[in-house]
Amino acid sequence: MREAGPEDRADCYDICLRTGDSGADATPLYTDPVLLGAVYAGPYLALPEGLGYVAVDEQGVAGYVLGAADTRAFEAACEAGWWPALRATHPDPGAHVRSPDDRLRRLIHDPPLAPDRVVSAYPAHLHIDLLPRAQGGGVGRLLMDRILARFAVEGARGVHLGVARANERAIGFYRHLGFETLVEDAGSLLLGRAL
Ligand SMILES: CC(C)(COP(=O)(O)OP(=O)(O)OC[C@H]1O[C@@H](n2cnc3c(N)ncnc32)[C@H](O)[C@@H]1OP(=O)(O)O)[C@@H](O)C(=O)NCCC(=O)NCCS
Numbered sequence: 515m516r517e518a519g520p521e522d523r524a525d526c527y528d529i530c531l532r533t534g535d536s537g538a539d540a541t542p543l544y545t546d547p548v549l550l551g552a553v554y555a556g557p558y559l560a561l562p563e564g565l566g567y568v569a570v571d572e573q574g575v576a577g578y579v580l581g582a583a584d585t586r587a588f589e590a591a592c593e594a595g596w597w598p599a600l601r602a603t604h605p606d607p608g609a610h611v612r613s614p615d616d617r618l619r620r621l622i623h624d625p626p627l628a629p630d631r632v633v634s635a636y637p638a639h640l641h642i643d644l645l646p647r648a649q650g651g652g653v654g655r656l657l658m659d660r661i662l663a664r665f666a667v668e669g670a671r672g673v674h675l676g677v678a679r680a681n682e683r684a685i686g687f688y689r690h691l692g693f694e695t696l697v698e699d700a701g702s703l704l705l706g707r708a709l
Pocket residue numbers: 533536537538642643644645648649650651652653654655656676677678681682683684685686687690691
């Protein structure tokens with residue numbers, strides 16, 4: 515395991531896509547193979563407000579955990595230094611969201627902000643994804659332990675994350691690690707844990 519950096523971009527984008535359909539391979543869902551990683555992995559690797567770790571085996575990078583200790587500062591940094599370049603190359607579909615690619619393009623132009631009541635008690639957030647070959651052997655717990663300890667050092671008193679309701683395996687994993695439901699809607703949950 516080592517700290518993630520800009521040099522991990524291609525690997526992290528690939529892992530993001532290959533685990534992006536509620537834990538399963540999302541490659542068939544997207545025409546653009548880069549967009550999902552550009553939204554959910556790229557800014558954590560590029561911006562100083564993001565941080566993370568990668569798990570490496572003999573085949574290369576097999577998983578990551580990426581996040582930010584201060585979600586509001588991270589959102590502001592994305593607004594200043596990440597979204598503008600993507601907006602310039604990916605037109606806003608507006609109300610005409612017809613595909614998963616369109617949903618990501620809409621999100622680039624109007625990124626959702628974490629709710630105030632979540633950020634006030636759980637200011638950090640994270641994303642964790644492992645390729646199938648790295649799943650189920652304790653690597654997820656190691657990555658979580660590492661980033662949660664880092665968040666605590668950075669002064670965060672809690673952490674939140676989003677997960678699709680369909681991703682029952684990940685929900686079981688997060689609950690096992692002490693996360694509780696903060697907000698739920700039809701398709702997803704926001705979970706949180708004190709640090
Ligand atoms: C979800 C994921 C990160 C979990 O990582 P993992 O390496 O498979 O999990 P680990 O083997 O480290 O499991 C850690 C602990 O959680 C437990 N656990 C794992 N999944 C569980 C589940 N569904 N229900 C209950 N406990 C679970 C394990 O038994 C283990 O317990 P222990 O350490 O007390 O013995 C990983 O499977 C993954 O990346 N999946 C695909 C991508 C994904 O869905 N990401 C989340 C998107 S929100």
